[in-house]
Amino acid sequence: MPVQVSHPGVYIHEVAGGSRAIVGVATAITAFVGRALRGPLDEPVTISSFGEFERIFGGLWRLSGLGYAVRDYFLNGGGTALVVRVDVDAKRAEINDRGLSLLAAGPGAWGNKLRVEVTHPPVEEAREVAEAQGEGVTPDALFHLVVTDTATTFREEFLNVTASGGPRQMSLVLRSSQLIRDGDPLPTLVRPPEGAYEFGDSAGGADGDPVTPARYTDGGKEGKKGLYALEKADLFTLLCLPPSAPGGSTDPDLWGAALSYCDFKRAFLIVDPPPGLETAEQVLSWLDGLGLKGPSARNGALYFPRIHRPDPLRGGVVDEFVPCGAVAGVMARTDASRGVWKAPAGIDAGIAGVSGLAVTLTDTEQDKLNPKGVNCLRTFRDAGSVVWGSRTLRGADVFADEYKYVPVRRLALFLEESLFRGSQWVVFEPNDEPLWGQIRTSLGAFMQDLFRQGAFQGASPRDAYFVKCDAETNTQYDMDRGIVNIHVGFAPLKPAEFVVIDIQQKTAGSSA
Incomplete structure (x- = not known):
């Protein structure tokens, strides 16, 4: 608004610079949904250490795998977690x-x-x-x-x-x-x-019954209970559903609903295998039975086999646990050290605290699983147990999906959420070239910063990304309907999944 002048003198008018910085969202806020010894029901509680989990939710509990998964998460580098307690017919003392x-x-x-x-x-x-x-x-x-x-x-x-x-x-x-x-x-x-x-002298408390899939999804998103209690949270990027018992398995009927919800929330689901799977054929048969197909399968990944580690509640006896918490911790650790565009796999993706794996896989067995989109956990001499796969549930070779790899999909989800939140200021602004220019500047600066960090392919920004918002993307018809069209493209980094080394003999004086 112009300065209103009324007398001779100097007037100061602050003019907006038009620069609006976009800040990337966190990439490794992991949500855990399951049974706990105590704590509020159907409320997402933010914690930053296993000590907080012990104080609020009672720590490890033999009737639930939740505490064990949360412990593995923080032990492997996790930073922030959301915990939702679900239970059936539990009573208060x-x-x-x-x-x-x-x-x-x-x-x-x-x-x-x-x-x-x-x-x-x-x-x-x-x-x-x-x-x-x-x-x-x-x-x-x-x-x-x-x-x-x-x-x-x-x-x-x-x-x-x-x-x-x-x-x-x-x-x-x-x-x-x-x-x-x-x-x-x-x-x-x-x-x-x-x-x-x-307490208990008047009316004693009681633990509830094992949680059914219906308890996780009852009431839908509007009910905000169970899995959908995460509607009350501002942001989560990874989702884990530990089983009701440490050695048990998550109900197969729940994975489909969880994958659809992750697709809706721009989050990524870590799927755990059930106990008893020992061969590649058994794993593939079980995976086919889940029916996790279609585009939403890009938002999930399966890791096999389960992990072995000591159980403090059983005197240190080695028991079998789901890998979701440990894998989520590895993802968080990789994001912090290298970025969400780096595959959370390889020799550096070691799993801390494990004494071994439920199944020792060979190269021949992984030859059957990897092309089908199953990520393997392997044990190597000196390196120990590591994550040795980085494909989404849409990563089977037959699909030839553009989101075949976990880091590519997670980078896309990170960009979508960051640009969604960072572009809210655009709403109700005058829809014309001055606005489009500000959008190009704001989004372009964000993408350029990621390029400098090594998030994209290409030797120059032109090769790595583009931000387009002009008269070509916004016709008069769009403007009349109040629509601003912004096109953002990026060249993702694909992990070096297969390393081929050619070795040949050469004679002295000959050229290669």
């Missing part, structure tokens, strides 16, 4: 004793091991605190709560809370607790008497 009504923070038998101690503050201290709180709080309404999880010794203290009214009202204060919530109805006494209170 509660206290309803001597006027104290409390619930465990979440359902499950873990709540039966909670213990609450109630104490009253000294009279003089209570009088001072009540006066400071105001709002009609009386000294004889204040009490202290100390909550202990006797199974883990985790402890929380809540000082000078009240049953009703005031800034320290118990129903408000306990919202931050990881162990308990205020019950209903509220305590009928002014305050509960001093003493110890045991």
